[in-house]
Amino acid sequence: MAGLHGGNIKEIAEIYHLSEKSIIDFSANINPLGLSENLLKVLKENTDQILHYPDLRYTELKKEIANYHSLTPENIFLGNGAAEVIYSLANILKSQQLLVLAPTFSEYEDAFAHQKTNIVYFKTKDNDFKVNTTDLMIKIQEEKVDTLCICNPNNPTGTIIEKEEMIKLAKFCQNNQIYLIIDEAFMDFVDEKESLTTELRGNEYLVILRSLTKIFAIPGLRLGYLLTDNSHMMDDLESNAIPWRINCFADMAGRESLKDKQYLAETLSYVEKERLFLESSLTKFTELKLVKSSANFIFFEYLSTVDLQKALIEMNILIRDCSNYKGLDGNYYRIAVRTREENEKLVEALERYFYGKSHS
Numbered sequence: 001m002a003g004l005h006g007g008n009i010k011e012i013a014e015i016y017h018l019s020e021k022s023i024i025d026f027s028a029n030i031n032p033l034g035l036s037e038n039l040l041k042v043l044k045e046n047t048d049q050i051l052h053y054p055d056l057r058y059t060e061l062k063k064e065i066a067n068y069h070s071l072t073p074e075n076i077f078l079g080n081g082a083a084e085v086i087y088s089l090a091n092i093l094k095s096q097q098l099l100v101l102a103p104t105f106s107e108y109e110d111a112f113a114h115q116k117t118n119i120v121y122f123k124t125k126d127n128d129f130k131v132n133t134t135d136l137m138i139k140i141q142e143e144k145v146d147t148l149c150i151c152n153p154n155n156p157t158g159t160i161i162e163k164e165e166m167i168k169l170a171k172f173c174q175n176n177q178i179y180l181i182i183d184e185a186f187m188d189f190v191d192e193k194e195s196l197t198t199e200l201r202g203n204e205y206l207v208i209l210r211s212l213t214k215i216f217a218i219p220g221l222r223l224g225y226l227l228t229d230n231s232h233m234m235d236d237l238e239s240n241a242i243p244w245r246i247n248c249f250a251d252m253a254g255r256e257s258l259k260d261k262q263y264l265a266e267t268l269s270y271v272e273k274e275r276l277f278l279e280s281s282l283t284k285f286t287e288l289k290l291v292k293s294s295a296n297f298i299f300f301e302y303l304s305t306v307d308l309q310k311a312l313i314e315m316n317i318l319i320r321d322c323s324n325y326k327g328l329d330g331n332y333y334r335i336a337v338r339t340r341e342e343n344e345k346l347v348e349a350l351e352r353y354f355y356g357k358s359h360s
Contacts, residue, residue: 009318016313023313024342026335027320029155029186029297031217032342033270036263039216042256049248056243061251064258065225069197075227077237080245082185082211082224087111089207089226092236093179095147099140101131103325103332105155105183112147120145125327129157129291129299133165137172148173151183153190156322156334158293163194170196174205181207185224188215188264189271189296197227204230214296215267216257221250271296275337281347285354296337308333308353315349 008027013020055061062073069075079085090111098112102121109119120143122136131150140148150169153160161169166182173180187195187210200206208227213219223246228234246254257263278298282288289301299322302308307330309321320334335346 012313012318018313018316022316024317024338024345026338026342026346027318028219029214029295029334029336030219031215031267031271031296032274032336032338033263033267034217036216036257036260038260038263039218039253039256042252043249046252049252052248054244054246054248054251058246058251061246061254064255068258069195069227071197071200071227074231074234075200075229077226077228077234077241078246079224079226080247080250081213081222082183082209083107084222084245085209085224085226087114088237088240089181089209090115090117092233092240093147095179097143097145098147098149099143099145100149100326101151101154102327103129103154103156103322104149104151105185106325108149108181108183109326117147121326123327124157124159129154129159131159131161131165133161133169137169140172140176140178145178147179147181149181149183151185152194152196153186153293153295155183155186155295156297156320156325156332157291157299158295158297159291160190160194160294163196166196167199170199170203170206174203177205179205179207181209183209185209185211185214186295186297189268190294191268200227200229202229204228204233207233212254212257215264216253218250218253218257221247221253223250223254271337274340274343277340278335278337278343278346281343282350285350287354297334298337299332299334302331302333304331311353312346312349315352317346317349319346 009020009023009025058078062076065076066073086107095117098117099120100108102123122139124131170180182196184195197208211224282290287303291299309319312319322328322332322334323330
């Protein structure tokens with residue numbers, strides 16, 4: 001059963017008559033460490049802030065984000081989740097020809113399609129879901145693209161384009177006056193050194209999107225942002241923005257979380273360890289063909305026509321069916337890296353499914 005996004009626990013629970021709490025959710029790529037103790041403490045101690053409007057300018061939040069990326073507050077546009085930022089950007093760019101990878105996060109296609117933008121696809125399936133940037137640049141010129149979107153690391157594949165290649169791509173786009181939108185929603189799980197935020201200065205065609213909901217496990221609060229050195233773009237975004245779009249708790253969560261260096265370091269270490277555990281465990285299943293991931297999730301092809309998501313939900317485990325991604329069919333799935341206990345339960349469920357008694 002395909003869904004537009006992962007994490008649709010409520011809908012799945014209703015369909016299969018399960019309690020929400022009984023489901024282990026591998027479909028949403030959220031930090032397995034959960035909400036940090038520091039953030040939970042701050043939120044509990046400041047519930048009285050709900051009595052007041054948030055700071056309309058979000059001065060302190062922008063300052064923390066700027067410090068985190070070594071930029072200035074003027075480089076930052078905030079959104080009620082990265083999805084709102086994507087739609088806001090599509091609204092002001094009015095692009096004629098957008099190129100996206102196939103497969104990739106679908107929100108870009110949807111947002112730009114609302115603006116009547118023509119969507120062009122660069123398929124990666126035949127190259128093990130890797131991006132050859134030389135071929136990509138040729139495709140851009142052939143299709144007369146004016147806007148390019150790259151998710152790095154890519155979702156759902158977890159593949160990453162090395163920084164050196166991304167810099168070449170950014171310079172190519174700048175020289176050809178093509179907007180390059182880089183979605184770095186999962187960059188915090190990789191290594192900040194791979195980010196292209198260092199290349200923003202002086203490049204008005206480079207735009208970077210980030211999300212705080214995945215790395216800090218706050219998807220219910222919604223907080224994302226855009227980074228650019230294009231002052232005209234920033235003016236357009238702000239003039240079309242909805243006031244008070246970030247609620248006081250999301251504002252607070254963003255400010256406090258970015259200061260929590262220990263939590264970030266622990267997350268990187270934990271996710272890498274658990275991803276390696278999962279990759280090692282899953283490779284023993286010959287029915288699964290894994291794609292090497294750099295993110296906090298693993299993408300694979302199931303070499304069968306059986307609905308693996310349905311089979312696992314019967315064991316109270318939810319994985320992401322990727323059949324609604326462009327260029328993919330019902331054989332492709334994505335699983336989030338979760339805690340060791342949960343990861344072991346997934347492996348055990350797969351062992352029961354593949355090697356146990358009849359699951360017909």
